Amino acid sequence: MILEAKDISFGYKKNANILENFQFTMENQERVGILAPSGWGKTTLCQILSGYTKPQEGRVLLNGQDIHKIKGYCPVQMIWQHPEKSVNPRLRMKEVIAEGDDIEERIIDQLGIERDWFNRFPGELSGGELQRFCMARALGKRTQFLIADEISTMLDLITQSQIWTFLLTEVKQRGIGLIAVTHSRSLMDHIATRQIILDDIDS
Amino acid sequence: MDDTLVTSPLQISKRKRLNQRSKTIIYLVLGLTFLLLIAVAGTLLSHAAITTNFMQKNLLPSLQYPFGTDWLGRDMLARTLRGLSISIVIGLFASFISAMIAAILGTAAATLGKTVDEVITWLVDLVMGIPHLLLLILISFALGKGTFGVIVAVAISHWPALTRVIRAEILQLKETNYVKIAGKMGRGKLEIAVKHMVPHVFPQFLVGLILLFPHAILHEAALTFLGFGLPPEQPGIGIILSESMRYLSLGMWWLAVFPGLALLITVLLFDLAGGSLRKLIDPYSAQD
Amino acid sequence: MTCLDHKHILQIDNLSVSFTQYERGLRQIDLKVIHNLNVSVHEGELVAVVGASGSGKSLLAHSILGILPPNCNASGNIIFDGELLDAARIRQLRGKEIVLVPQSVSYLDPLQKVGLQVRKGRNDKHIRRKQEELFSLYDLPEDTGGLYPFELSGGMTRRVLLSEAMMGNPRLIIADEPTPGLHLEAAQNAMSHFRQFADQGQGVLLITHDIDLALKVADRIAVFYAGTTVEEALVTDFQSIDTLRHPYTKALWRALPQNGFHPFPGNQPYVKDMPKGCPFGPRCHQFTPECEEDIPEHIIRCGTVRCIHAE
Numbered sequence: 127m128i129l130e131a132k133d134i135s136f137g138y139k140k141n142a143n144i145l146e147n148f149q150f151t152m153e154n155q156e157r158v159g160i161l162a163p164s165g166w167g168k169t170t171l172c173q174i175l176s177g178y179t180k181p182q183e184g185r186v187l188l189n190g191q192d193i194h195k196i197k198g199y200c201p202v203q204m205i206w207q208h209p210e211k212s213v214n215p216r217l218r219m220k221e222v223i224a225e226g227d228d229i230e231e232r233i234i235d236q237l238g239i240e241r242d243w244f245n246r247f248p249g250e251l252s253g254g255e256l257q258r259f260c261m262a263r264a265l266g267k268r269t270q271f272l273i274a275d276e277i278s279t280m281l282d283l284i285t286q287s288q289i290w291t292f293l294l295t296e297v298k299q300r301g302i303g304l305i306a307v308t309h310s311r312s313l314m315d316h317i318a319t320r321q322i323i324l325d326d327i328d329s
Numbered sequence: 330m331d332d333t334l335v336t337s338p339l340q341i342s343k344r345k346r347l348n349q350r351s352k353t354i355i356y357l358v359l360g361l362t363f364l365l366l367i368a369v370a371g372t373l374l375s376h377a378a379i380t381t382n383f384m385q386k387n388l389l390p391s392l393q394y395p396f397g398t399d400w401l402g403r404d405m406l407a408r409t410l411r412g413l414s415i416s417i418v419i420g421l422f423a424s425f426i427s428a429m430i431a432a433i434l435g436t437a438a439a440t441l442g443k444t445v446d447e448v449i450t451w452l453v454d455l456v457m458g459i460p461h462l463l464l465l466i467l468i469s470f471a472l473g474k475g476t477f478g479v480i481v482a483v484a485i486s487h488w489p490a491l492t493r494v495i496r497a498e499i500l501q502l503k504e505t506n507y508v509k510i511a512g513k514m515g516r517g518k519l520e521i522a523v524k525h526m527v528p529h530v531f532p533q534f535l536v537g538l539i540l541l542f543p544h545a546i547l548h549e550a551a552l553t554f555l556g557f558g559l560p561p562e563q564p565g566i567g568i569i570l571s572e573s574m575r576y577l578s579l580g581m582w583w584l585a586v587f588p589g590l591a592l593l594i595t596v597l598l599f600d601l602a603g604g605s606l607r608k609l610i611d612p613y614s615a616q617d
Numbered sequence: 618m619t620c621l622d623h624k625h626i627l628q629i630d631n632l633s634v635s636f637t638q639y640e641r642g643l644r645q646i647d648l649k650v651i652h653n654l655n656v657s658v659h660e661g662e663l664v665a666v667v668g669a670s671g672s673g674k675s676l677l678a679h680s681i682l683g684i685l686p687p688n689c690n691a692s693g694n695i696i697f698d699g700e701l702l703d704a705a706r707i708r709q710l711r712g713k714e715i716v717l718v719p720q721s722v723s724y725l726d727p728l729q730k731v732g733l734q735v736r737k738g739r740n741d742k743h744i745r746r747k748q749e750e751l752f753s754l755y756d757l758p759e760d761t762g763g764l765y766p767f768e769l770s771g772g773m774t775r776r777v778l779l780s781e782a783m784m785g786n787p788r789l790i791i792a793d794e795p796t797p798g799l800h801l802e803a804a805q806n807a808m809s810h811f812r813q814f815a816d817q818g819q820g821v822l823l824i825t826h827d828i829d830l831a832l833k834v835a836d837r838i839a840v841f842y843a844g845t846t847v848e849e850a851l852v853t854d855f856q857s858i859d860t861l862r863h864p865y866t867k868a869l870w871r872a873l874p875q876n877g878f879h880p881f882p883g884n885q886p887y888v889k890d891m892p893k894g895c896p897f898g899p900r901c902h903q904f905t906p907e908c909e910e911d912i913p914e915h916i917i918r919c920g921t922v923r924c925i926h927a928e
Binding site: 161238240250251252253254255279280281282283284285286287288290291292309310311312313315316 | 668669672799800801826828829868869872873874875878879880881882883884885887889
Binding site for chain 1: 525
């Protein structure tokens with residue numbers, strides 16, 4: 127399985143592209159770490175690669191198929207930086223998790239999600255607890271690539287190491303390709319098989 | 330740590346007040362009771378409201394006639410209640426129809442693509458651009474006045490604001506991460522609408538409906554006051570007020586003050602109830 | 618509460634912050650977000666409060682500045698320069714002696730030139746001169762004062778916010794996540810101005826989730842867990858796990874990527890299911906029944922710890 131980005135250009139303003147002719151290819155046994163400063167457009171890149179945003183030019187291909195032409199469940203899933211924005215505040219957690227693609231009990235247990243959280247609303251959970259739900263939801267049976275956009279920046283270190291340790295074993299075991307965007311070099315050294323370091327322009 | 334350490338106040342003292350939820354319930358209960366009382370009284374008093382008694386005309390408010398009597402000796406309390414109940418029924422119908430139009434057009438504008446959106450937005454701007462009262466008068470006049478004319482006129486002129494709200498809410502929801510994520514999870518449009526959109530938009534719609542109601546009553550009264558609404562046989566509040574105008578200069582202030590006040594209270598009550606309900610439905614306002 | 622014989626600038630004793638929230642129906646409950654929190658800043662010190670986002674550590678900053686939302690209740694003692702503060706005194710001091718350097722651009726008015734904002738609308742000669750001095754001190758180009766917030770880069774915004782805070786000749790800076798989204802080297806760079814300020818004999822209280830950063834720039838670290846500070850330790854204590862005191866801090870140390878990235882099971886408790894006594898109790902391998910009672914603060918090796926088993 128291959129995820130490709132071909133000649134991607136994207137900008138919010140005319141003549142001020144944040145991505146210019148961006149090329150990227152990865153296979154599903156790879157774990158790519160992307161280190162970039164804030165304001166570089168990391169989130170935009172993640173959204174383009176996972177098909178949330180259409181680039182002005184270029185295409186994203188999953189196994190040769192345009193990602194925007196995929197109907198139904200998208201095998202490229204993204205986990206967002208802010209878990210509290212990724213869940214509907216009016217739904218109970220069990221409804222949130224039910225949106226995923228047949229999430230295995232095993233994943234829920236390994237993420238340390240406790241059963242009595244299922245009846246809670248998102249406002250009744252901490253950021254770390256919510257992010258676990260978002261991770262479980264993105265790890266449906268048909269997921270082939272996982273894009274993690276600074277998913278642990280807001281969490282305490284122990285939670286960080288918990289979720290990354292889980293995520294690493296999970297993607298290795300299932301052969302899921304992982305793209306991890308981070309601003310922590312030590313974290314990237316720990317998880318990535320390939321590193322992309324984008325220049326720091328902000329000091 | 331020393332136990333005798335004095336604790337200093339870290340916050341400016343606050344006065345105790347009712348919490349938002351209790352307040353809303355009080356307003357709603359008051360509003361509904363008021364509504365019910367008027368509706369019941371209005372029906373019971375439909376006869377008394379038009380009974381003339383020339384022995385008792387032009388009386389100041391007294392124990393027997395708390396709102397006084399008019400130049401034909403009709404009991405102003407009965408007339409006010411009757412008038413309000415007519416206004417309320419018309420207001421209910423008109424605001425309900427208006428809200429339905431808003432729900433359909435708002436949803437259509439937000440979901441059916443660019444062209445539909447542009448047409449509906451243009452319509453909203455158009456209706457909002459015409460002076461309200463002028464539009465009301467034109468429609469009511471064209472439909473031959475009367476109850477039907479008033480209801481249609483008020484309904485047709487009041488939907489744009491709520492349409493805008495619903496359209497904006499849905500557009501905003503479509504851009505939220507959780508709705509976009511649901512799409513990537515392969516969830517269908519209908520499922521997303523039922524699960525994510527309706528529970529969010531419906532309370533807004535309900536509040537919009539309640540807030541439309543006082544508006545509709547006021548405009549019904551205004552329309553009738555100007556003579557383009559209800560016929561004189563149906564003593565809506567507008568009719569009572571416009572009739573009393575002629576007698577105000579004779580010093581018969583009670584003919585206008587009490588019906589006017591009653592109208593004001595009804596409108597205010599529903600405005601407050603709607604307003605505090607709106608504050609409540611915000612899922613982030615659990616604090617307060 | 619350390620062996621340092623420097624003068625205290627700020628001492629917070631037993632701070633608790635709770636806020637009122639609706640339960641089902643009309644019932645309102647008090648959620649205790651911060652309880653029995655102690656932290657102190659001495660002259661010349663940069664103290665970092667490290668904890669997870671959303672765990673209530675921003676409320677700490679807000680209560681020192683008296684800007685808690687109206688549904689909040691705070692109690693405890695805040696002692697600033699030897700003086701016990703109350704709400705009225707906090708109002709007088711904030712913006713002058715105690716200042717906040719906030720997280721982001723959203724604290725600047727987008728419709729006003731930044732020079733005017735930093736001067737808080739005043740235009741006298743000496744205030745203008747002061748602003749220009751500060752801008753040049755923080756390497757902002759001379760014409761920065763005439764720019765609008767959207768014309769600034771992230772780094773410039775941070776320095777403008779810092780200049781604004783410095784206008785009042787503060788004694789204490791409270792920096793609430795001043796370096797969001799920066800990687801370590803850049804964040805360290807951005808923190809150098811705070812370091813300078815502390816080195817002049819003033820105090821900085823840095824509130825952050827980034828323990829890597831705290832280890833690089835702070836003198837002492839207060840470890841924030843489930844609404845309280847479980848340990849205050851010198852930065853040098855973090856060189857080895859043996860000099861740390863609280864089991865949570867030790868777990869934190871092991872979870873550092875450079876120390877093996879070892880995960881530790883369990884979660885920080887949510888405010889509504891706070892355990893009795895020690896908040897770390899249910900996850901702790903040293904747990905004994907006494908841990909469910911009130912845990913007093915101990916002083917061990919020039920640091921404080923709230924654990925009865927610490928040594």
